[in-house]
Amino acid sequence: MPSSVTVIGEPDGRYYASFVVQREPEPLPACDREVGVDLGLTSLVVTSDGEVVANPRFYRAAQRRLRRAQRVLSCRQKGSANRAKARQRVAVVHRKVRDARLDHAHKTALRLVRDNQAVYAEDLTVSGLMRTRLAKSVADASWSQLLRCIAEKAARYGRTFAKVGRFEPTSQMCSACGVKDGPKPLGVRQWTCAACGTVHDRDVNAARNILALGRRERLNACGTGVRPPLEVAAGAEAGTRRSAA
Numbered sequence: 001m002p003s004s005v006t007v008i009g010e011p012d013g014r015y016y017a018s019f020v021v022q023r024e025p026e027p028l029p030a031c032d033r034e035v036g037v038d039l040g041l042t043s044l045v046v047t048s049d050g051e052v053v054a055n056p057r058f059y060r061a062a063q064r065r066l067r068r069a070q071r072v073l074s075c076r077q078k079g080s081a082n083r084a085k086a087r088q089r090v091a092v093v094h095r096k097v098r099d100a101r102l103d104h105a106h107k108t109a110l111r112l113v114r115d116n117q118a119v120y121a122e123d124l125t126v127s128g129l130m131r132t133r134l135a136k137s138v139a140d141a142s143w144s145q146l147l148r149c150i151a152e153k154a155a156r157y158g159r160t161f162a163k164v165g166r167f168e169p170t171s172q173m174c175s176a177c178g179v180k181d182g183p184k185p186l187g188v189r190q191w192t193c194a195a196c197g198t199v200h201d202r203d204v205n206a207a208r209n210i211l212a213l214g215r216r217e218r219l220n221a222c223g224t225g226v227r228p229p230l231e232v233a234a235g236a237e238a239g240t241r242r243s244a245a
């Protein structure tokens with residue numbers, strides 16, 4: 001039974017009933033797969049398994065429609081009936097973008113949570129991406145929404161979701177041998193580790209580093225003190241910086 005119902009009138013002319021419902025957890029059978037997730041700009045996410053989740057295809061077209069609707073609105077005379085109509089049109093396009101993005105986020109999150117016992121992603125509040133101008137873009141809204149969906153579903157299905165502080169430059173470090181290979185401009189999609197010769201896809205490598213960091217933090221949190229030997233140095237450094245932050 002819903003504990004409360006709120007009716008919300010939206011600017012697109014629709015009314016929504018909003019329910020608050022307590023849902024019982026429905027734990028899924030345990031599995032032994034874990035995944036790291038790299039949040040991207042060209043694609044929504046890339047996983048440590050090499051899976052690429054594209055941004056929803058409607059997106060760019062919808063944004064064009066939104067811009068056009070906003071332009072029309074801006075040249076309608078204030079107080080006119082046409083202006084009211086144009087405003088509603090903007091609201092409708094907004095809603096379509098929002099709904100489609102949310103739907104895509106739910107589907108992506110469900111798949112990640114169902115297929116993996118633990119999902120690790122970057123903590124956006126400390127991510128290097130947040131410090132760029134891109135943070136204000138739609139990409140940021142999509143990422144936060146996706147992470148919220150993953151967190152919800154993980155709680156519901158008895159899975160682990162953990163955010164990993166991006167103190168290590170996950171796109172510079174070789175996920176195979178741990179060597180820091182130096183900065184990689186965004187245009188560099190593929191690189192070869194100078195130390196071990198592994199050829200990396202930039203995003204998959206970052207996702208693998210996120211997976212390794214997430215596992216390590218989880219093990220530390222469990223108090224086992226077990227760390228993969230390769231990553232001891234990186235772990236100590238991350239710990240120091242975290243306490244300083």
Ligand SMILES: [Zn+2]
Binds near residue numbers: 176177196
């Ligand atoms: Zn290497």
